Amino acid sequence: MSVDVTRPGVPAQGPAPAAAARRTTVRPASAQVDPAPEPRRVLSSVRVSDVLALVGSALGGAALTWTVFTQLAPFSGRLGAVVVWYVCFLGLYALLVSFDESGQAVKDRIAGAVVHSFAAVLLLVLGFVVFYVVVRGVKALVHVNFFTQDLSVTGPLEPLTSGGVVHGIVGTLVEISIALVVVVPLGLTCAVFLTEFPGPYARVVRTVVEAMTALPSVIAGLFVFSLYVLILGFPRSGLAAALALGAMMLPIIVRAADVVLRLVPGSLKEASLALGASRWRTVWTVTLPTARSGLATAVILGTARGIGETSPVLLTAGFGASTNLDPREGPMVSLPLLAYELRRIPEDAMIARAFGAGTTLLLLVLVLFVVARTIGGRGPGVLSPRQQRRAAKRSADDAARLAAIAHARRRAEQDPILQPWERDSRLDLTEHDLAEHDDGPHGSDDNTP
Template sequence: MSTVTIKPGGGHDTTPLKAARLPRWTPYAVAAGSLAVAVGIGLAAGLESRMQWGLIAAVLFVAVSYALAARVEGTRQAKDRLATSLVWVMFLLAVVPLASLIYETVERGVKVFDGYFLSHSMGVVADDEPGGGIYHAIIGTLEQVGLACVIAVPIGLLTAIYLVEYGRGKLAKTVTFFVDVMTGIPSIVAGLFVLSFWILILGFDSSGWAGAMALSILMMPVVVRSTEEMLKLVPNELREASLALGVPKWRTILKVVLPTAIGGITTGVMLAVARIAGETAPVLLLVWVNPFINTNPFDGPQGSLPLYIYQQYQSGTQAGYDRAWAAALALISFIMILNLVARGIARWKAPKTGR
């Protein structure tokens, strides 16, 4: 297809309607070439770090992609390819460390990660001896996280409902301000607060319950924020239709608003659980260390996975290192399962659109 223009001196000038385009395989070829050149530069310059090779390849990929596009497709399309190349480079810079972490954890953690490791504790095994497991730490983590959810989820859910459905004036602004402040509280501060109030002032001993209270402080603002955003996404037409039928507001929230947003709320709660499952500082201050199995979170110290990893790595022995990596693999698997469950619930509870 072509377009026809009339020249000032008469006649016609036919130019192609479609501009020249680079082949689809160009980005892959440029990426491969940039990587090969980067490896050559790294070897010639004596650069031992592969990260440096990758950074050189990224710079070459962006520069060559822009230069080729500017020469063949024009400046406007070159700018578009420049932005696309930068997005891909930033994506890889974010994914590569994560993939490297998972690979390293799996490679080192599978050495002792088996049924025995999951079903035994460290009660009769010294830190410098092989053997033992994380059964006591799994029980402690599950109980502490579960108690934190019992505290944080109802309070966070009700706070979000108040802010979205009822909140007006200075009180709502004050609540929102403190929720924002709590979002940025370091975990050690939450642990120190519970330590000073529950243990030093009231005189209670270290326990899983004390750790759960600190974890709930960290979990609460995440639940509030995620629930608040999900409730805001519920169309006002649904609320108005229910109220127009004479349904009370509290019943409208309970029967219409919450069921509509339950998928997103559940996802937010799961993400909040994943946020607190790996916290070490509050557990170290409040739960302390117990190599034996303690199924009562209200009486005495308990084990936990984050503290177990810290303790085993601190032992400085190869057996301790192996157990620490295996426990880290168990913790990552636990968090990954939570995220998969959250995605499944969100998809299951997503509003169905009719055809």
């Protein structure tokens, strides 16, 4: 838009009467607006030349590789071809980009191509690991008996229509439940100790726990084997395996819970203490609920780690083929141990069962992980939709109650019958109710005594 430079009533510089006489507008030439609409800018960061350079160098690399492998050198093998192609591709891509970009841009493109390709290879390979195990496990999983029978009457040569891994599933669940019953209260209390009672002692505990987070699981197995079986003289059992898993999971859960608890805003805790709450009430009603989702995630991810560990169970539980519900004695296998032991028998059916056990384990871990992501993954104080709705309702109730109180107060002040001291005590009463956090609107004050 062009602006009129000379406005009526506002004399510009120069002799005033002359300016009033000659009302000419001088516009700079550049202010002329081109009537043709400006072409819309392309915001996409992908340009045709980039795509062409990529495709072209990929094709060129393939052609060069073909030439090298069939005409020039005595190379063979698929992997060699892929490596040679990749090198050719990078070289050609750098060359093509350098035709119309600077050296910095060439480096940028090459780095981008390398990062993308390595990440793609890794993600594909990791996805393929799961895919491969599941595909080979499905052969055993399609038979219902895989989930309803154990291997007590099934020999290595029997087909997949007989026998299953129910003893492994039962064993896994029993062992992990016992481990959790021991570890979760202890671990969470310890994490609370680390965050709520900082000091030299807490620092020592934290250092030791952090060092133990990466404890090799076989060492945890040896530890419980030494203490529980060799020194205390109990037999190898599901309970021993549970203790070994617990010893492995304990530092992991303490560490993760400690990290979560440290993220709880100090202002929340201080607000609670300033209201006169005691320390443990503050922890119980403010700190722990605020960090609830993170704590649940910590426990679940620790469980996922523990459920998949083989070596602690291998050392402490013993191996048996029948279902054992008693954790105190008798061998109690778990799913990973089952997968490990079954595949040592070189029969197709047994190997299929091993893959089936691995797939079941994988599904179990996946379920745990999805649960952890659903309830967790939120920072402390960030609410789920349901919690948000509840908080909104509480807040609306409070607003209604406050409005009712204010209304009552106004009426009380206007009431000529009430004595001043009566008025005061009435006001005090309503404030008192407010402090008690009474639910529901506190309205309808009866004004007539």
